[in-house]
Amino acid sequence: MPYVKIDMLEGRTPDQKAALARAITDAFVEHAAAKRESVWVVFDDVARKDWAIAGELLEKPAK
Template sequence: MPIATIKILEGRTEEQKRALVAEVTGAIHRTIGAPVENITVIIEDMPKTNYAVAGILASDKKPL
């Protein structure tokens, strides 16, 4: 029973999350042969105030 945990920054749509879990489930199924019905995907939304890269909080970064 494979379990994949994916941590992403908050703000993704439900549709994006649906696509993500479908792709991850398919990748696990194809690569290790686990039955789709046995694959669990957990998405953990992280607040931007709880994530930093190079000493800068994601909440402090300016959008591109």
Template sequence: MPMIRVEMFPGRTVEQKRALAKALTEAFVTHGKTTPEAVSIIFVDVAKEDWATAGVLASDKQ
């Protein structure tokens, strides 16, 4: 059972997450050779102060 975990900053709407879930599932079915029912997706909203790149918090970037 494929599990896709998507971590991103908060702010996406339910409609955006719905569209992402559909697109990710379709891509995995096509390229991962599985069924839609086997694909699970978890969306995790991560606050900018909890995400750093190159040693800099996203909340500190312009």
């Protein structure tokens, strides 16, 4: 059972997530011989205040 967990910044629409889930599932079916019904895709939306790059939060805390 392929399980794909995607952590990404919040803000994508349900339609965008649905398109991503279809594309990821299609890729597993085509390239990894997976059965469509066995592919799980989970989105974890992360707030900008909870994401840091190079040691810096994307959303700076209020002073």
